[in-house]
Amino acid sequence: MTGYAPAEAARRSGFSLDTLRYYEKIGLLADVGRTPGGQRVFTDDDLSWLLLFRCLRDTGMPIAQMCRYASLARAGEHTVDERRELLRQHAAQVEEQMRLLRRQYDHLREKIRFYERLPGPPAPDEGR
Amino acid sequence: MTGYAPAEAARRSGFSLDTLRYYEKIGLLADVGRTPGGQRVFTDDDLSWLLLFRCLRDTGMPIAQMCRYASLARAGEHTVDERRELLRQHAAQVEEQMRLLRRQYDHLREKIRFYERLPGPPAPDEGR
DNA sequence: CTCCAATCTGGAGTGCGCTCCAGGTCAAGG
């Protein structure tokens, strides 16, 4: 069973050291192991939690909701339905987010094309 | 030339009244017209700025950068190159954002499929 | 053993983007 130093866990998860400590402080990440001297040792399991958190954060889930998910998972097997539902609802929001993002990206591209059609000095209209 | 009351501008742009005032206060939106009594009147031009801001905000552009864009546009024709470049760079960031979002969305879906493959009570592995 | 980079703690501070408030003003319908 491999153990990772904080810096290594940070590197692998993409979170800063401070963020790792913060996640532990607020109870998102629980029961992180320690050396006899008190320094953190992250397990593969911790790492896979972190990767999940990265996924959820990158898709815009608020931390409070991640906490909820994590505590459900810690509560045991009988919460699987609720966990699945939580993820499904989040996925639906992500889909909406992706649609919006694409739509606005298309607007943006159109705007850029407007600038590209401008030949040079002569100005047909102000480009707001 | 149509004029819109604040509430109408808010409705059409999707920004709150407070946000419209805030955007004016920080100089993002400039020269908004007023009635003799001092109440704002938004023009179609203001509205099209607001729609652009909505596009940029929805795609994650920080306000400082929108301010930069707006002040370039106000500075005149000689800034078109810089404006185009600014939008292009932003578009590139949005593309990156879309890639990341899709990638993490796929992870999320995989996670959900893991839960869906769980038949019921019997638990093959903890679903972190 | 010594050194020094990495890590520890609790708590304060930051940056962003609004959001809310009090106390007053405006303007359109009746």
Add this chain to the structure above:
DNA sequence: CCTTGACCTGGAGCGCACTCCAGATTGGAG
């Protein structure tokens, strides 16, 4: 006129997610 709902200003406050700090401790390399 009068009422009433929309609007005005300046400034304080908020929620989120970190991020930074000081001052102490740890632990592997040499």
